Ligand code: SF4
């Protein structure tokens with residue numbers, strides 16, 4: 001079984017369209033959407049949720065108003081400035097402080113120092129994750145709550161569940177729609193993978209992002225391929241990207257031309273290779289063949 005992670009330097013490069021087409025082309029696979037901050041693979045694959053579970057990425061503190069003696073010890077000790085006296089409706093200061101749940105980092109210090117045992121410190125529900133069936137095979141995906149951190153932990157969980165399904169059902173591929181960027185979620189997306197495919201566009205920022213992402217992948221010693229999406233909107237920069245990729249030890253596995261069929265397929269909630277048999281579809285099929293070859 002091989003695990004492929006498809007990532008991009010930033011969002012909106014067409015990564016998910018490529019993954020959806022791979023979902024249609026690959027045999028015996030499980031799909032995992034690890035772009036948990038902006039999950040949209042489900043928009044194309046129309047999953048039917050079979051199992052759901054709350055995700056808790058850590059603990060959060062909460063003041064028990066009735067027990068609080070307003071000693072301010074927690075306010076003095078919170079390094080994240082998350083505890084304040086709120087204003088009441090008539091503009092006065094409340095009698096006891098409260099904790100801003102967005103600013104609270106869950107370090108637990110306030111809970112430990114409170115002399116009145118007035119701070120509850122409990123697992124916080126940060127999101128939900130799902131195992132679904134789709135027309136393309138099983139899929140693991142997730143939803144993270146607004147302004148929630150810990151997406152790295154959720155990504156790790158989604159990948160782990162997908163791997164378990166692949167093992168249980170003796171599947172050949174785990175195809176992961178990874179997180180964009182170079183932060184914690186993308187590191188959680190790629191560590192231990194068999195192959196990374198970076199989807200980029202022929203723009204100066206795309207070129208720059210590609211190099212940042214590829215440095216990350218090479219740091220973790222993961223073989224990396226490149227896909228230039230909409231290569232023909234700027235052939236000159238596409239050539240530059242191809243050369244730079246080569247100089248950095250990466251092969252361009254495919255170049256996908258610009259085609260309005262990609263957007264139309266999205267609107268129709270289907271993959272590009274199913275929507276059209278045109279040249280863009282052939283580009284993606286060639287890309288997939290090269291990816292399979294690299295996976296071995
Ligand atoms: S758990 Fe830590 S970050 Fe959260 S309110 Fe308490 S001291 Fe501040």
Ligand code: SF4
Nearest residue numbers: 068069071072074114
């Ligand atoms: S340390 Fe405990 S008792 Fe003191 S203000 Fe904070 S919650 Fe209230």
